[in-house]
Amino acid sequence: MNKNIFSQIYTDYTQRIETGLLKTGIKLPSENEIAEEYATSRETVRKALHLLSQNGYIHKIRGKGSYVLDINRMEFPISGLVSFKELSERLGRPARTLVHETIRIPCPQNVARQLQITEQEEVWKVVRAREIEEEKVILDKDYFLASVIPALTAEIAADSIYAYLEGDCSLKIAYAKKEISVEKVSAEDKRLLDLGRDTHIVVVRNYVHLEDTTLFQYTESRHRLDKFQFVDFARRAVAEE
Structure with missing residues (x-):
């Protein structure tokens, strides 16, 4: 796993959520789409999404994708x-x-x-x-x-x-x-x-x-x-x- 790309994905998405660019309830692009955007593997994307989930930025629903949580509560x-x-x-x-x-x-x-x-x-x-x-x-x-x-x-x-x-x-x-x-x-x-x-x-x-x-x-x-x-x-x- 490329740690620099992993860190970049996590940082980019936290900033988009915190600034309101990605609104509460919005579905994130698929793992394949994010992997293509960053020219990396799905495993790297999966790790970044897991960290976003752990820190309360997104909610992952099996078979449906990842959704932005309300961080302003x-x-x-x-x-x-x-x-x-x-x-x-x-x-x-x-x-x-x-x-x-x-x-x-x-x-x-x-x-x-x-x-x-x-x-x-x-x-x-x-x-x-x-x-x-x-x-x-x-x-x-x-x-x-x-x-x-x-x-x-x-x-x-x-x-x-x-x-x-x-x-x-x-x-x-x-x-x-x-x-x-x-x-x-x-x-x-x-x-x-x-x-x-x-x-x-x-x-x-x-x-x-x-x-x-x-x-x-x-x-x-x-x-x-x-x-x-x-x-x-x-x-x-x-x-x-």
Whole structure:
């Protein structure tokens, strides 16, 4: 195998995919066609395509060919508790939060069941659209126990509620249970997000607890299907001999 040609094929195709010259879903030329283009063997081409596949640039389907994958999806961590402000800083992309609602209300019936409280208890309802690179791609609907958080403003919601809770309120946020599902878009999703023709959305439900185990927050975080991939890190437990 000619390593220089192998490297050239890999570099050429990564650049074409990263610059958008080859769009997501496009089928690549056949191995024979690429081999002819570079005046090399199919084995060399096959090795380059395998490396492209390993690094997430293409998906190879036996008997059908190789297709370009979406490399622009943003990684959203499943494990861990990360605020949107922290996530956007990690992504390094222009982002902002649009606050649509910050209001203290008696807890709605469906939310009361999630927070395990009565409808007479009050909660802070916060509705925020998250914009990344001038596209509204996440809709967060948060409910916080008012008994735990006596004051909350739109200014705080536009910045970072977690920074406010951990800093000004000295609360210790400890852990959360998360549930992920794909659901049909709602009228509110259509109104507050840039969905295009999408008919479904990824919903992440968070049940967040303080260090003393108090369940103080219930969140529905609604994500555009084409913009995120949900990632986790898992380590296999090895049984002791």
